Amino acid sequence: MGGRRNNIGEVCTPNAGADVARNRALWTMVNEQFTDEDAQRAWAAAELTWGLFGVPERDLGVLGDVAGLDVVELGCGTAYLSGQLARQGARPVGMDSTRRGCPPRHAPSSGSVGVPPGRGRC
Numbered sequence: 876m877g878g879r880r881n882n883i884g885e886v887c888t889p890n891a892g893a894d895v896a897r898n899r900a901l902w903t904m905v906n907e908q909f910t911d912e913d914a915q916r917a918w919a920a921a922e923l924t925w926g927l928f929g930v931p932e933r934d935l936g937v938l939g940d941v942a943g944l945d946v947v948e949l950g951c952g953t954a955y956l957s958g959q960l961a962r963q964g965a966r967p968v969g970m971d972s973t974r975r976g977c978p979p980r981h982a983p984s985s986g987s988v989g990v991p992p993g994r995g996r997c
Contacts, residue, residue, distance in 0.1 A: 917955035941965040
């Protein structure tokens with residue numbers, strides 16, 4: 876039988892189901908610890924910021940003009956980035972494998988951010 880070998884030559888037979896479950900559990904925990912506690916602020920923010928230090932997009936210019944673009948946000952968590960992109964005219968779809976991920980439960984119920992209902996998919 877063939878297969879991938881680890882660094883000491885043993886044949887590895889990955890258990891994809893267990894690996895996916897373990898990965899999903901880890902990201903759910905990370906989402907709860909970091910994203911959830913800050914989700915309301917992130918959704919309400921007037922501008923997009925990046926990273927732990929909140930560097931404004933206007934200073935970095937990473938995205939450029941997104942108006943009219945279709946965007947997929949993989950690992951969207953609470954999908955606040957999709958909300959920011961929608962405010963700038965993009966058409967985002969968020970995808971997240973965690974049970975607590977999108978559709979965005981932290982999105983303002985008024986729909987004021989411009990994210991069409993039902994756009995989040997898991």
